[in-house]
Amino acid sequence: MLTRKNNMKTKLLTICLLLSTTLSGFSFGADFTDLDLKIGGINLGDDLSQHLSSGTIQRGVKKTENWDLHLREPKKFKLIQVYGNKKINQKYKKVSFLFLKTQEKLIIHSIDYHKKNYSKMSFCKRDLDKLSNNLSKKFPDAVKEGPDSGKISRNRGDYYRYVFFDKNNNELSIQCSDWSKEIERKWGPEKTLNFDVNTLEARKWLENTK
Numbered sequence: 149m150l151t152r153k154n155n156m157k158t159k160l161l162t163i164c165l166l167l168s169t170t171l172s173g174f175s176f177g178a179d180f181t182d183l184d185l186k187i188g189g190i191n192l193g194d195d196l197s198q199h200l201s202s203g204t205i206q207r208g209v210k211k212t213e214n215w216d217l218h219l220r221e222p223k224k225f226k227l228i229q230v231y232g233n234k235k236i237n238q239k240y241k242k243v244s245f246l247f248l249k250t251q252e253k254l255i256i257h258s259i260d261y262h263k264k265n266y267s268k269m270s271f272c273k274r275d276l277d278k279l280s281n282n283l284s285k286k287f288p289d290a291v292k293e294g295p296d297s298g299k300i301s302r303n304r305g306d307y308y309r310y311v312f313f314d315k316n317n318n319e320l321s322i323q324c325s326d327w328s329k330e331i332e333r334k335w336g337p338e339k340t341l342n343f344d345v346n347t348l349e350a351r352k353w354l355e356n357t358k
Contacts, residue, residue, distance in 0.1 A: 178290035178314040180345050185259065187243050188235030192318060192347055196228070196247045196254040199236070205254065218302060220356045224248070225257060246350055257350035266339040272324035273308050276341060279322055280310040290314055301357065304328050317348040 181192045190199055197205065208228035216222040225246045230236050236243050246258035266272040277295070284292060294310035309323035323342045332338070346354070 178287040178312070179316070180312075180314045180318040180320050181316075183320075183345065185261075185345075186239045187259070187261070188233070188238070190236065190245075190256065190259065192256055192259065192345060194256050196245055196256050200228075200230070200233070218357055219353065220358055221353060224353055225350060226254075246346075248349075257347040258344065258354075260342065260344035263341045263343050266324075266341065269308070269324060269326045269339045272339045272341050276308065276310065276322055276324050279341075283310075283312060283320070283322070287312060287314070287320075290320075300325060300327075304331055319346045319348070319351050320344075321346070 183191055185191065188199060190196075200208075205228055208230065209226045212227040212229060215227055216225070225248050227244060227246055229242055229244045231242055233243075240261040240263070242261060244258075244260040245256050247254045247256050249255075264272075264275070266275075280292075280294070283290075291313040292310065293312075295308060296311070297306065297308045299305075300307050305325055305327040307323050307325050309321060312320040314320070321342075321344050323344075325340045325342055327338070327340070
């Protein structure tokens with residue numbers, strides 16, 4: 149009787165070991181490096197030089213060369229804002245990329261675009277809440293934070309946002325921005341719904357302000 153019980157225990161242990169070995173070969177959780185962003189199939193980790201010419205990239209970087217002087221480590225990443233590209237701008241007027249040169253490749257670490265403009269902040273918040281619920285269903289394993297509200301950096305207005313983190317701590321952020329009077333005088337009286345996705349490295353860099 150004892151021998152039979154020992155045999156059963158041995159079989160159960162063997163099955164558990166086989167299962168743990170098999171499951172360890174799979175990766176579970178959300179992954180924000182493979183999203184359908186409607187910007188020509190571009191995602192985090194892609195080589196930007198495969199989507200834009202070197203001339204276009206150089207001209208774009210020159211236009212934004214001093215934007216990051218408020219950060220503690222300016223010039224680490226390069227920023228380009230893309231307009232009028234037949235593939236990238238099919239749905240969104242402006243798409244921004246942060247990239248880092250790595251072994252002759254221009255690796256994308258951040259993607260940002262405005263999804264929609266609003267006349268009232270309450271309308272933007274309503275749509276943002278719906279979008280957050282949809283993302284929670286699409287990425288049930290993602291860590292979700294929010295809604296959160298506060299001041300946009302450098303006193304440029306107020307925000308209302310949700311943030312999601314995937315298994316590698318890449319960040320997906322959706323935000324309503326109520327811009328300051330100074331920004332509105334420059335760009336018009338609009339409230340915007342922003343979407344951006346960042347690698348962990350880019351997020352830490354952006355948060356490290358002076």
